[in-house]
Amino acid sequence: MMTVGIEKMRFATSNLYLDMTDLAHARGEDPNKYLLGIGQTEQAVVPPSQDAVTLAANAAEQLLTKQERAEIAEIIVATESGVDHSxxxxxYVQRLLELNRYARAIELKQACYSGTFGLMQARDYVSLHPDKKVLVIATDIARYGLNTSGEVTQGAGAVAMLVSANxxxxxxxxxxxxxxxDIMDFWRPVDHDKALVDGKYSANVYRDFFKEVWQRYQDTTGLTLTDFDAMVFHLPFTKMGLKALRDVLPETDEAHAASLLAAFEASRVYSKRVGNLYTGSLYLSLLSLLANDTQLRGGQRIGMFSYGSGAEGEFFSLTLAPTFKAGLDVLGMEKLLDQRQQLSVPAYEELFEGALWGSADQKAQSKQDPxxxxxxxxxxxxxxxxxxTRD
Structure with a gap:
């Protein structure tokens, strides 16, 4: 029987990061407010030489063999950090990666949710065309501004997924x-390069959406929390997903609840070090779970909660293949995060303010970008x- 799903996954982010303890001290806050209350320890910082296009291309390049580049029939990029209204x-990714000329290429937008819609579109296409593959990329740069309430939840990166049969x-x-x-919990007007957010309201809406779609899922499928070996969440900051999980843990026994909490900790290892990816956050959580949870086995069911402010939510499940580790690059992921350069707060602020914005002629210093x-x-x-090309 033919199945359709995720063949391979890869991640890209900046080579720069900011320590959240340093940011807390600079903002006059107790570091535990960020480390424990928000659940973040580090944050990716994007230099002017990176944007949604380059992050997407850098993630996807790691995935593809020469044959797969020719087999790709659709290129779907989900982002709310697009570089052009048209x-x-x-x-851009199709050209940079020299992908199949006879492929569809499209960009999707709905806050942090659209990566999930792209994944579903890819699944449906491959179900009808099992000899084809679809490249799905969720790429974003989360910007709220210096000295804002959302500053601690910034981040950047891209998750690339290849969708195929079997x-x-x-x-x-x-x-x-x-x-x-239609909810105004988070938005970015067309003349803004930074998001606007009602943080507490948005956090409450997120949890309300999760509880409602989770209940609807159970009513429709007949499955309950006991049927899941892990629950993966969109993580604009990692404490938010933990709160949502705790909302439903009373539905199972103590041993299973402990197992789900352990799986959640595995799923937020990478997000704690990178920050918010908007469209890619759910899939970085999945990548982290698969890489860091030693108890996972083929055939297990993973719950996935996708949320995008404004607002849209979806709950669905994945069934792990016995070979799931083969589609990852765990050592490469660890190397990527461990070899980043730590920035001082003033250096981070300078790069943040130096982001390329607008259409006037300008240059980005890229020689130091690896x-x-x-x-x-x-x-x-x-x-x-x-x-x-690097030596």
């Missing part, structure tokens, strides 16, 4: 339940990208 990030990581089950409501793909600047109102 042209999709996916088309996948080696996980089957995407056809059991989704979703809901939508990434394969970099943004070199804007010329004639066009963003300029380059592939670098």
């Amino acid at each position: 042209k999709s990030v996916a088309i 996948p080696q990581i996980a089957v995407i089950n056809d059991d989704s339940q979703f809901m939508t409501a 990434a394969h793909f970099v943004l070199t600047g804007v010329q004639n109102q066009q963003r300029q990208y380059r592939r670098q």
Whole structure:
């Protein structure tokens, strides 16, 4: 029997980070407010030489063999950090990675949710065309501004997923339940480069959405919490997912609750060190779970809660393949995070204010950026990208 799901996953982020203890001291806060109350220890900092396009390309490049580049029939990029109101990030990625010329390329937007819609679209396409593959990338840079309430939840990165028939990581089950409501908990007007958010309200809406779609999922499928070996959450900050999980733990026994909590801790290892990825946060959580939970086995069911402010939520499940570890690069992921350069708060603030914004001619210093793909600047109102080779 043919199944469809995630074949491989890879992640890319900046080579720079900020320690949350340093940020807390600079902002006159108790470090435990950030480390424990928010659940973040480090935050990716993006230099002007990186944007949603380069992060997406750097993540996807790690995935693809020459044959797979030719087999890709669709390139789906989910982001709320797009670089153009008209042209999709996916088309830039198609050129930079030299992907199949005869592939569709599209960009999706709905706050942090659209990566999930892209994954579902990919599953449905491959179900009809099992000889094809779809590249799904969730790429974002979370910006709230210096000295704002959301500053501690910034971050950046991209998760790339290859969707195929008979996948080696996980089957995407056809059991989704979703809901939508017009809610102003988070938004970014077209003339803003930073998000606006009602933080406490948004956190409450997130939990309300989770409880409602989770109940609807149980009513529709007949499954309960005891049928799940792990629950993975969109993590704008890691404490939020923990609160949502605790809301439903009374539905199971003490031993199973402890197991789910342990799985959650594994799922937030990477997010604590990177920060908010918007569209990619749920899938960085999944990547972290698969890499760090030693109790996972093929055939187990993983619950997935996707949320995007504004607001849209979805709950669905994955079934792990026995070969799921083969689709990951755990050592590469650890190396990526461990070899980053720590910034001082003043250096971080300078880079934050130096982000390329607008269409005026400008240059980005990319010589110190070790990434394969970099943004070199804007010329004639066009963003300029380059592939670098490193010795």
